[in-house]
Amino acid sequence: MLEVKWVGFDYGQCIMEPGGLRNHLVIGDICKLLGQPELIDERIYRYHQLNEQYGGYSKIKEGHRDEIYEYVLDGDSRAQELFGQKEQQYLDVGDGLIETLDWLQDQGFVLEVVSEMKKTLGAVGSDVVIRFLKTRGFTKYFPVIINPQGKYDMIEDALVDDRYVGKTKQGGDIYDVLAEDLRSRGIEPEEAVMVGDKPATDINPAHARGFKTIQYKGFIDLGPSDADIIINHFSELKEVLKKKE
Amino acid sequence: MSEQNPKKLILEYEDGSCKVVEFANLPGLLQRDLLRQPFAGGATPSLEGENSFVVLEWEDGWKEVFEIDVAYTDVMKYYVITRPEDVGRLSLGRADGYPELIELTRRPLGVKRIAFKREYAVEEGVNRREGKKLEQEYELTAGEEAYGPEMAAFLEAVAAVETTPQALLAMDEVEMIANLDSIRKDMGIVAGRRQRDVLNFMVFLAKKAAKTTG
Numbered sequence: 259m260l261e262v263k264w265v266g267f268d269y270g271q272c273i274m275e276p277g278g279l280r281n282h283l284v285i286g287d288i289c290k291l292l293g294q295p296e297l298i299d300e301r302i303y304r305y306h307q308l309n310e311q312y313g314g315y316s317k318i319k320e321g322h323r324d325e326i327y328e329y330v331l332d333g334d335s336r337a338q339e340l341f342g343q344k345e346q347q348y349l350d351v352g353d354g355l356i357e358t359l360d361w362l363q364d365q366g367f368v369l370e371v372v373s374e375m376k377k378t379l380g381a382v383g384s385d386v387v388i389r390f391l392k393t394r395g396f397t398k399y400f401p402v403i404i405n406p407q408g409k410y411d412m413i414e415d416a417l418v419d420d421r422y423v424g425k426t427k428q429g430g431d432i433y434d435v436l437a438e439d440l441r442s443r444g445i446e447p448e449e450a451v452m453v454g455d456k457p458a459t460d461i462n463p464a465h466a467r468g469f470k471t472i473q474y475k476g477f478i479d480l481g482p483s484d485a486d487i488i489i490n491h492f493s494e495l496k497e498v499l500k501k502k503e
Numbered sequence: 504m505s506e507q508n509p510k511k512l513i514l515e516y517e518d519g520s521c522k523v524v525e526f527a528n529l530p531g532l533l534q535r536d537l538l539r540q541p542f543a544g545g546a547t548p549s550l551e552g553e554n555s556f557v558v559l560e561w562e563d564g565w566k567e568v569f570e571i572d573v574a575y576t577d578v579m580k581y582y583v584i585t586r587p588e589d590v591g592r593l594s595l596g597r598a599d600g601y602p603e604l605i606e607l608t609r610r611p612l613g614v615k616r617i618a619f620k621r622e623y624a625v626e627e628g629v630n631r632r633e634g635k636k637l638e639q640e641y642e643l644t645a646g647e648e649a650y651g652p653e654m655a656a657f658l659e660a661v662a663a664v665e666t667t668p669q670a671l672l673a674m675d676e677v678e679m680i681a682n683l684d685s686i687r688k689d690m691g692i693v694a695g696r697r698q699r700d701v702l703n704f705m706v707f708l709a710k711k712a713a714k715t716t717g
Contacts, residue, residue: 282608282609283609283610286608286609287609290693290694290695291693293684293693293694293698293701294698295693295694295695295696295697295698296530296696296697296698297530299530299532300530300531300532300533303531303532304531310579310580
């Protein structure tokens with residue numbers, strides 16, 4: 259049992275699960291909406307080719323998004339807009355997460371998102387991560403998101419702490435600033451727990467700085483880590499966390 | 504390419520009319536599908552040009568060969584994806600012959616209504632497991648004549664753009680297609696496998712509406 263006051267959640271493959279982003283849904287819907295259902299198979303094939311070229315859909319989206327538009331979707335600007343919409347529509351939420359967040363909030367834990375926002379597109383605030391958190395109603399649990407572009411208040415749409423700018427989870431320095439930030443709010447690092455899937459960004463650097471850590475393997479198992487606890491379903495958080503008064 | 508590239512695809516219709524398309528403008532998968540058919544020389548070995556092949560052998564001794572473009576030079580990787588896929592099968596009967604089969608891959612477990620001749624409410628029925636296969640059957644309850652909701656949406660969309668079904672049907676082809684496509688977007692309906700299907704459906708609705716509205 260971990261007795262803490264603050265719970266930080268990773269975004270990708272934790273709050274948001276990309277398992278629902280199936281090509282026959284995203285590309286299929288786009289082609290049908292554009293009146294081109296005959297091109298679905300060809301475009302999915304081209305998307306598979308990009309996947310082989312760059313070694314994964316997340317890598318295509320991080321560095322080769324223009325090729326999705328130009329090569330897969332034939333440079334059609336309407337398709338580009340629809341692609342952004344469909345990506346949002348088919349992203350899933352971790353199983354049992356909402357019920358668990360309700361419970362955590364009822365218990366009085368402070369909840370915040372700590373994200374590397376690597377796949378961020380567009381200015382902070384209108385990027386895909388914050389858009390997802392807002393449209394799915396997560397701001398009622400997480401009013402702020404801490405990321406390498408600063409601490410962002412998603413209710414007020416404002417950058418509220420620029421000490422985080424340029425700091426990363428991978429480098430670990432984002433957790434140095436987070437420790438300072440929490441201390442100023444009366445919370446020590448050992449009274450805070452970070453929940454995430456990636457040992458190299460969510461678990462090990464946070465653990466090394468005195469944070470408690472929980473590795474979530476419900477979507478993907480990224481191997482061993484320094485995590486204090488491993489969970490496979492978000493509902494397990496109710497059994498391993500206790501609010502410290 | 505290791506084989507000769509076709510230049511054009513010519514479709515000759517029963518009435519003698521023709522449609523000619525540049526082969527290179529066809530979707531790549533369709534080009535490959537056509538070229539592998541026996542009529543396109545698929546069963547005749549080529550004595551000209553260079554060839555490049557992939558041979559695969561299975562643990563049970565089974566071997567398969569794939570000819571590929573000579574431009575490809577090395578193997579990148581091999582992997583297998585295993586995940587359960589939901590595929591919906593809607594079969595439509597006729598008096599004689601085999602049924603028509605429409606396969607659905609877009610969230611088939613989420614279908615709630617089928618309209619064909621009649622309206623059918625779709626409700627979960629028996630769920631069967633056969634080994635690793637799961638089969639969810641659906642109870643189809645027939646209701647009113649089909650397409651009532653689409654007709655209502657069509658009439659609303661037509662009125663919104665201040666036209667009539669009769670006026671739509673009297674338009675020249677280009678104008679009619681543009682207008683029908685715009686109206687179908689307002690109705691929120693798309694074609695499942697061929698764009699012409701949804702445009703023909705719009706014409707069907709327009710004709711039916713023109714009859715009833717005089």
